[in-house]
Structure formats: structure tokens, C-alpha cells
Amino acid sequence: xxxxxxxxxxxxxxxxxxxxxxxxxxxxxxxxxxxxxxxxxxxxxxxxxxxxxxxxxxxxxxxxxxxxxxxxxxxxxxxxxxxxxxxxxxxxxxxxxxxxxxxxxxxxxxxxxxxxxxxxxxxxxxxxxxxxxxxxxxxxxxxxxxxxxxxxxxxxxxxxxxxxxxxxxxxxxxxxxxxxxxxxxxxxxxxxxxxxxxxxxxxxxxxxxxxxxxxxxxxxxxxxxxxxxxxxxxxxxxxxxxxxxxxxxxxxxxxxxxxxxxxxxxxxxxxxxxxxxxxxxxxxxxxxxxxxxxxxxxxxx
Amino acid sequence: xxxxxxxxxxxxxxxxxxxxxxxxxxxxxxxxxxxxxxxxxxxxxxxxxxxxxxxxxxxxxxxxxxxxxxxxxxxxxxxxxxxxxxxxxxxxxxxxxxxxxxxxxxxxxxxxxxxxxxxxxxxxxxxxxxxxxxxxxxxxxxxxxxxxxxxxxxxxxxxxxxxxxxxxxxxxxxxxxxxxxxxxxxxxxxxxxxxxxxxxxxxxxxxxxxxxxxxxxxxxxxxxxxxxxxxxxxxxxxxxxxxxxxxxxxxxxxxxxxxxx
Numbered sequence: 001x002x003x004x005x006x007x008x009x010x011x012x013x014x015x016x017x018x019x020x021x022x023x024x025x026x027x028x029x030x031x032x033x034x035x036x037x038x039x040x041x042x043x044x045x046x047x048x049x050x051x052x053x054x055x056x057x058x059x060x061x062x063x064x065x066x067x068x069x070x071x072x073x074x075x076x077x078x079x080x081x082x083x084x085x086x087x088x089x090x091x092x093x094x095x096x097x098x099x100x101x102x103x104x105x106x107x108x109x110x111x112x113x114x115x116x117x118x119x120x121x122x123x124x125x126x127x128x129x130x131x132x133x134x135x136x137x138x139x140x141x142x143x144x145x146x147x148x149x150x151x152x153x154x155x156x157x158x159x160x161x162x163x164x165x166x167x168x169x170x171x172x173x174x175x176x177x178x179x180x181x182x183x184x185x186x187x188x189x190x191x192x193x194x195x196x197x198x199x200x201x202x203x204x205x206x207x208x209x210x211x212x213x214x215x216x217x218x219x220x221x222x223x224x225x226x227x228x229x230x231x232x233x234x235x236x237x238x239x240x241x242x243x244x245x246x247x248x249x250x251x252x253x254x255x256x257x258x259x260x261x262x263x264x265x266x267x268x269x270x271x272x273x274x275x276x277x278x279x280x281x282x283x284x285x286x287x288x289x290x291x292x293x294x295x296x297x298x299x300x301x
Numbered sequence: 302x303x304x305x306x307x308x309x310x311x312x313x314x315x316x317x318x319x320x321x322x323x324x325x326x327x328x329x330x331x332x333x334x335x336x337x338x339x340x341x342x343x344x345x346x347x348x349x350x351x352x353x354x355x356x357x358x359x360x361x362x363x364x365x366x367x368x369x370x371x372x373x374x375x376x377x378x379x380x381x382x383x384x385x386x387x388x389x390x391x392x393x394x395x396x397x398x399x400x401x402x403x404x405x406x407x408x409x410x411x412x413x414x415x416x417x418x419x420x421x422x423x424x425x426x427x428x429x430x431x432x433x434x435x436x437x438x439x440x441x442x443x444x445x446x447x448x449x450x451x452x453x454x455x456x457x458x459x460x461x462x463x464x465x466x467x468x469x470x471x472x473x474x475x476x477x478x479x480x481x482x483x484x485x486x487x488x489x490x491x492x493x494x495x496x497x498x499x500x501x502x503x504x505x506x507x508x509x510x511x512x513x514x515x516x517x518x519x520x521x522x523x524x525x526x527x528x529x530x531x532x533x534x535x536x537x538x539x540x541x542x543x544x545x546x547x548x549x550x551x552x553x554x555x556x557x558x559x560x561x562x
Binding site for chain 2: 101102179180181182183184185186187188189190191192195199200203204297298299
């Protein structure tokens, strides 16, 4: 009897501890948001939001805070890198999960997980040594443009390389957990391997693959260091992908040291953080909605 | 059995599974069998004796698992399916598989049945409509769901899903249908429907069924194969098998006294 009571007390205590932890996480999240909101008040009171977002002049010394170059730069770099990364990663994942002999497979998966954990500055450094000259000497002449190699294109390539392991790993995972019975039933209808993959497995694993792409998006969108190292950091509206550009996280890092002195400048950069925060939040919510829709639509059991 | 009545001939089939340490375990030991055409043959035996392994080998489904090795010959008609120039998906098309639990395609009912014909290049709407209707009628589903063809297949009851999977298998016009304990996840009423369906289908298809339920095997089978630890102990017509079993192990199994189980 006594022992029973102690056990149920422990049960309750642990539950309360977990509730407190969860609350703390939520409060932290809310506090972060409120802090960013509060600290961007200054710049927002002086300039209307639309002017900040859609003006392309950036010169804090003259009181010009136009985020459009950084916004479009971020957009292009992210979308471009995902356009490269998504098809390649999904095909690689299909190969690893469906075609590769299992003896090699586990090594390969471990290798990809390591790649996902490599610090971004390492990627940036390698890109500086390899991709920048590649863009300058090969891609530039190929498309007939003059480029230093420090440009949006190179940044997108680095990001794509950093996004591969994320998407591959989640896609492999979600393909591997599909039951063998599912494959057997559709193979028995006379499907070839590719028909099986294309018509059945992609749907059944769809929600997992989407999660991978979203995570990849998050990584590409918020990546700072590797991009700053190769994009050229020029706050202009990019005329082509071979021109230097700027991203939102890059903007913060670039003026990080000076920002403390001028309150308006500081507030402008905090506003940038707020935008990043809101976009990531928005995309995660959207992604969850899409994922759940697909999950109920592409249910196989 | 006269040769023309035989659909599947299995000769000296040995199947091994290889574990991570490269150790072989012998799952099927030198199995030789004749399976009659347009009859229902049951494979019975205790759990883990290789029934499902034997069943899947008829459809070359072990090909997708690296750790299984198959030796021997299986003839369907005159073709040795493990030694042929035809593509494996062409072979599998002639042999349908119904599994323990149904896996409908993540799509609506119509697309589930039309899936197979579409794989093989049938695209004409009228032709597909006919196939869907006739296959659903053969599996007694048409009256139940003819107004709901555009609803997702997972919305059906599990018994209906199982019949949908049978309809889907029939749609690619197989000659052989493999059934792997297809009623074990179903309630008694759904099971009964499936059983009467199997009895109707055996006129036109060669059905090979794995069953755990002896009474079911007795009710449905024309022929019975008794597997015990990877060996065929006894095979013969159902009547003889159940009424005059020859082997002591068969006698024990069908009377429910199996030592070591």
C-alpha cells in the first residue's frame, strides 16, 4: 500500500517536471518573439514596413534602410539551392534505399550523417577554395559572363551541398520503414522496380520526404557563415545569378560589430531577425499542414 | 496426377537464409511438389516451417531480399521461372499475391483496381471501366461500393480492403493466385465471405493458400501439402490427407498433438 503510494507520487512528480519543461520551452519561444518585436519598434516607428521591405537603398549612415536586396538575395539563393538539391537528393536516396547492397548501405548512411554534421564554416572554406574558382573559370565563361566567382550562384551551390545530407537522410529513412508487404503486393501485380518506386513508394513515403525538404529549406534559408564567405556581400538588387549579392542573415553578420553604436541601425538589424523568425515559423506551420494533408491522403494502411 | 492437370511443378527447391555473420540456415529442404491447375491447394504446417517462404518463391519475391538464396527449379506451365529470359515483372504478373493484411494503394477505390492494368499500358477509360466493374463484381464488392468508387480505399472496412486487393490482383489476369493467411486479420463474417470467394475463384485460377486454420484448409482445399521444418511430409488430395493420413507426424498434427509445439 505504502509502496503503491510512493510509486504514484513519483508518477505525478515526473509528469509535473515535464510540464514545467515544456512550458519553459514555450515561454522561451514567446519571449524571443516579444523581444524581437519590441526591439524593432524603433525602426518601425520611423519608417513604414513596406518602405523597409521594398526599398532597395541600403546605407545606414544616410539613414537608408532598404531590405529588398537582402530579401531577394535570400529568396534566390534558397530557391536556387533547393532546385539543385531536391531532385538530386531524392534520386540518391532512392538509390541508397532501394538499389544499394546492404553491406555498403550502412557505411554510406553513416557517411551522410557525418556530412550533415560538418560545421558550415568548413563548407564555406571548401567552397572558397574550389567552387569560387570553378564558377569564375568554368561556369562564367560557359554562360559568357564575367564573374569573380563570389556570387549568388556559388552560394546556392554550397547551400545545395549542405542540404543534400538532410534530405537524403530523411528520404532514406522514410523509404526504409515502408513494410516489405507493401512492396510485395505491388510487385506481384507485375510492376517493375521503378514503377513500384514511382507509383507506390513515393506516395507512401511522401510525408517523410516533404519533411526532409522542409528541414533542408530551413537549413538553406537560415545558413549564414558558408553563404557570407562566398556570396560577395554586396547589397544590391542582383542583375544575374553570377553577380555578388546579400542575404538577410548575411546582413546581420556583416554589420554585427558596428550595430551596437547606432540605435537605429541596431533596431534595423533586429527587425531583420524578426523577419527571419516569422518566415521560418510560417514555413514550418505551412509544412505541417501540407504533411498532415498528404498523410491522410496517401495513407496505405 | 496426369501432367496436363499440373500447373506448378517444384523440383528440388532449397531455400537458405543467410544472417549477418554469413551463416546459412536451411529453410526449405529439397522440396518437390506438383500443384494442380484450377484447384485450391493448401500449405499447412506449424509456424516457422517455411510455408510463406515456399509461397513467395512461386512469385520470385525472394529476389528483393538479399539474404535469401534460392536453389532448384519451379516450373509454371513449361517455364522454369528461375531460369528464363523473360523479365521478372512479366513472370509476377501471371502470379498474384494476396497477403495477410491488405495494403491498398494510397488512392481511391477505382484507381486501386485500375492500377495493374495501367501499369501494363491500358489507358482507355472504357476498357478500364469494364475491368474495374467486372473485377469488383467477381469479388462481390460491386453492389457494396459501386457508388463510392472515388472514395479513398483506406475508408473501406478491412474485410472489404482484402477483397479489393483480390479484385486488384484479378485485374491483371493472373493464372495463379497465392494467398498468405488472407483471413487471419479478419472477423468471422469477413472471413466467410473471402472463403466463399476463394471457392468460386478456384474454377478459373490455380490457388495456393497458406493457412494456419486446419478447419479452413479442410473446408476449402482440393489438395493439401503438409510442411514440417522445411520438409514436405505429406501431400495429396484433401480427402485422403485428412481421412487417411499416412505419416505419423501428419496424424499428430491434424489431431492436434504435435510434440515440441
